[in-house]
Amino acid sequence: MAPGSLASYRRKRDPDRTPEPIPAVGSTRTRKNKRPTFVVQEHHASSLHWDFRLERDGVLASWALPKGVPMFPDQNHLAVQVEDHPLEYGSFSGTIPAGEYGGGEVSIWDHGVYDCEKWLPKEIMVVLHGQRVEGRYVLFPTKGKNWMIHRMDPAPEGFAPLPTHLSPMLAVADRLPPDDGRWAYEFKWDGMRVLVWVDGGRLRMVSRNDNDVTGSFPDLRGFAESLASHQALLDGELVVLGHDGKPSFSQLQHRIHAGSPASAQRLAPASPASLVVFDLLHLDGASLLDRAYDQRRSALEALGIGAPNWAVTPSFTDVTGREILRVAVDAGMEGVVAKRRTSLYRPGQRSREWIKVKHQRTQEMVIGGYTKGKGGRRADFGALLLGVPAAGTAKLTFVGKVGTGFSEADRGDLLVRLRRIERATSPFDAPLPTGLRKEATFVSPKMVGEVRFGEWTPDGHLRHPVWRGLRPDKSSAEVRREP
Numbered sequence: 001m002a003p004g005s006l007a008s009y010r011r012k013r014d015p016d017r018t019p020e021p022i023p024a025v026g027s028t029r030t031r032k033n034k035r036p037t038f039v040v041q042e043h044h045a046s047s048l049h050w051d052f053r054l055e056r057d058g059v060l061a062s063w064a065l066p067k068g069v070p071m072f073p074d075q076n077h078l079a080v081q082v083e084d085h086p087l088e089y090g091s092f093s094g095t096i097p098a099g100e101y102g103g104g105e106v107s108i109w110d111h112g113v114y115d116c117e118k119w120l121p122k123e124i125m126v127v128l129h130g131q132r133v134e135g136r137y138v139l140f141p142t143k144g145k146n147w148m149i150h151r152m153d154p155a156p157e158g159f160a161p162l163p164t165h166l167s168p169m170l171a172v173a174d175r176l177p178p179d180d181g182r183w184a185y186e187f188k189w190d191g192m193r194v195l196v197w198v199d200g201g202r203l204r205m206v207s208r209n210d211n212d213v214t215g216s217f218p219d220l221r222g223f224a225e226s227l228a229s230h231q232a233l234l235d236g237e238l239v240v241l242g243h244d245g246k247p248s249f250s251q252l253q254h255r256i257h258a259g260s261p262a263s264a265q266r267l268a269p270a271s272p273a274s275l276v277v278f279d280l281l282h283l284d285g286a287s288l289l290d291r292a293y294d295q296r297r298s299a300l301e302a303l304g305i306g307a308p309n310w311a312v313t314p315s316f317t318d319v320t321g322r323e324i325l326r327v328a329v330d331a332g333m334e335g336v337v338a339k340r341r342t343s344l345y346r347p348g349q350r351s352r353e354w355i356k357v358k359h360q361r362t363q364e365m366v367i368g369g370y371t372k373g374k375g376g377r378r379a380d381f382g383a384l385l386l387g388v389p390a391a392g393t394a395k396l397t398f399v400g401k402v403g404t405g406f407s408e409a410d411r412g413d414l415l416v417r418l419r420r421i422e423r424a425t426s427p428f429d430a431p432l433p434t435g436l437r438k439e440a441t442f443v444s445p446k447m448v449g450e451v452r453f454g455e456w457t458p459d460g461h462l463r464h465p466v467w468r469g470l471r472p473d474k475s476s477a478e479v480r481r482e483p
Helices: 006-009 088-090 218-226 249-257 263-267 293-302 319-332 409-422
Strands: 037-044 048-056 057-063 076-086 095-096 102-121 123-129 134-141 145-150 172-173 183-190 192-199 202-207 230-239 273-283 310-312 336-340 349-359 362-373 381-389 397-402 440-443 448-452 466-470
Touching: 006 076, 006 230, 037 057, 037 076, 048 076, 048 102, 057 088, 076 088, 088 134, 088 202, 134 310, 145 293, 145 397, 183 293, 183 319, 192 218, 202 218, 218 263, 218 273, 218 310, 249 466, 263 448, 273 293, 319 336, 362 397, 381 409, 381 448, 409 466
Parallel strands: 172 349, 273 310
Antiparallel strands: 037 048, 037 102, 048 057, 057 076, 076 145, 095 102, 102 123, 123 134, 134 145, 183 336, 192 202, 192 230, 230 273, 336 349, 362 381, 362 440, 362 448, 381 397, 448 466
């Protein structure tokens, strides 16, 4: 070991305050293994990163990788050079106390030996032989302490890239399937469907209509860090629980419509969001789309997801659908989803291998206009005019109006949105009922909302609809009348 090569390392650490190995000045360590070692340590410090260390001249030359080790040759990852570490650090895992340099959890992500092909001031080329990483890598400096790490070999055989875009599989509304042992039952959560990307400890959540909603839910950033060892794509639901502990769609509305990061941060403590995960589509270089539900479910449960703000929804295979639906009703849930246990995941398809069963009638609607308020609501709207897309046309079929279920905040927000998209012509495929024609102000059929209602009347209208909220996660083209 060159004299003073660990001086910077020792200067930053106090042996009485940190469990990290701090060898005495002048001490040396003799190793029996002639091949140099490497280690990659996952480090949950003030910012998550991976420490990449190569044994060289009796110490561990070290770099911090914010996005981890690249697995594809078209990816260059930042590598920030840090002080040399002692060889003993290669086996260290544990907790560095808060307030100390690098405070946080350290664990070994991968380790092994390497072959050195080149070690120059401007280029280091090595071949790693680890448990998770195998292949040729090159490090080269850019500016200051910043380097880049590049994989020179092709991706490992069979290693599939994480998809950058996917549409969720959809269920068909129907009655419960027969209890023949071929179905698994999950609760239907009253929230917003999202696909969830976890890559390098970073989170990305995308709604059904491809809106990135990550920024609206800062309280869920820790979910990705909890799965930092993995690269994954998951399917789930964002929910907000009310004071009664039941999912509250109205409180979720406020979180969805947070206008800025500051607003989202302000809303989070009062209405904390939860992520309920129910499927795993990609994990650590392997696509799970062509695996049966039972196999995907087993892999999902093996991840050990669980915290106050995120969990895996239960899956029931040893009880009847009626029993689970009864439990869902008693718990204030929206219903159940039955999933055929042999079903593959079919992105973007609405499949009868997934069946949703609701205990109350709800229907997504496209807003086609509104009526003006009366009396004390002259400056407000009276009711929203609702429709569903007419088959084979760009028009809407009128199915009724809704004037109840709105909070004052809802009304103010909706009126601002409606006025922005007003138009002179009707978006409906037939004239409105006589009593509504003079009252109606039409809007472009862009906004989707949801109502709860009693039943469909014989002439195709909603009976006793009550407003539930906007559905910014759905496009008007997706709306259809549910059976």
